[in-house]
Amino acid sequence: MTEKVNENRYQEVNIKNSEEIIRWHIGNKVRHDVVEKMDYRAHVEKEEFLRKSLKGINFRDIHREAISRGERYRHILDMIIQMLNIPDNSVCADLGAGTATFAALISLQPKVQKVYAVEISEQFTKHIMPITFNYFKVPKEKIVRIVGDFNRLEFKDNSLDFTVETGSFHHSEDIAITLSECYRVLRPGGFLLAVERARFNTISESKKKIILNKELSKEMKKKYGIPDGESYTREMWGEHEYTFDEW
Structure with missing residues (x-):
């Protein structure tokens, strides 16, 4: 596996396929104790997957929650993408991607050229995302894994057609910075699709x-x-x- 590190922030991302990983600089607003626990979960689930695969138990049974949530929203996602009339050859980032279920589903959209799955947990990025991609039969040339911080996106200004997040931004230590970064990297007319909770004011x-x-x-x-x-x-x-x- 080839791993590349971005030396300069806002460097043009140009990775050929999902076998390669980009590592970004991690900012000072990340809860590293939480990341360690996510890495622990990914390691355990990787071992569980390997163990259960030998017994004929598939990915759906191991990651039932993520898969069922993704498939439940799949038709809604299709409808939203059609309503928003995204341009041909769209470029998208899934921020706080986790298992990358949504990144995988978005990559299957005909108008999407590239999806960047950005996740703070290196173990999730290395070991769980490839299992998700195999399950959904993701075209490898359309998706890129990034170990990174959504408060410090290393995309150039106006470089993405849309971004998505599903239940990750409420973990942001500074939501104003997170949303500002999303705005910065979006092209004019771009959008953030967020599946989140919000409290009354x-x-x-x-x-x-x-x-x-x-x-x-x-x-x-x-x-x-x-x-x-x-x-x-x-x-x-x-x-x-x-x-x-x-x-």
Whole structure:
């Protein structure tokens, strides 16, 4: 596998196929403790996939949640892409791509030429994304994996036709910077397609605090290598409760 590092920010991205990975500089607003837990999950799921594959258990069974969510939104995504009438040979970035299910689905759109799957977890990028791409039969020449930070995009100004994010931006430590970066890299007429939650503007800070002080479920803690019985809240997990105005 060939791995390339961008020496200069905003360098033109020109990668031939999904076998290659770009690494960007990671900014100072990233929660590295959270990234380590995501890497742990990816490592465990990679081993689980290899183990279960030998027993004939497929990717859908291992990543049932991500696959079912992606396929549930697939028709909606098709409809939105058609409504927005994206240009031929569109270039897109999936920001906070995770398993890259949405990046894979977007790459299957006939008008899309290239999709950049940007994910902070190197282990997800290396080991889980290729499994997703194989499952969805993604054309390798249409998708590129990037280990990077969505608060510090290394795309040139006005270089993308659209960006997407599905449940990742509420982990941003500074949503204003995140959205500003999206605006910077989009061409005139480009758009951000976000599948997110938002709180009413009337929510108090104390109410936000109560929500963010909730413990992660036992299932979540196990998935991310958090010891049973250890306190780990949604706030510690890097979540935020942004309001409509903040979005």
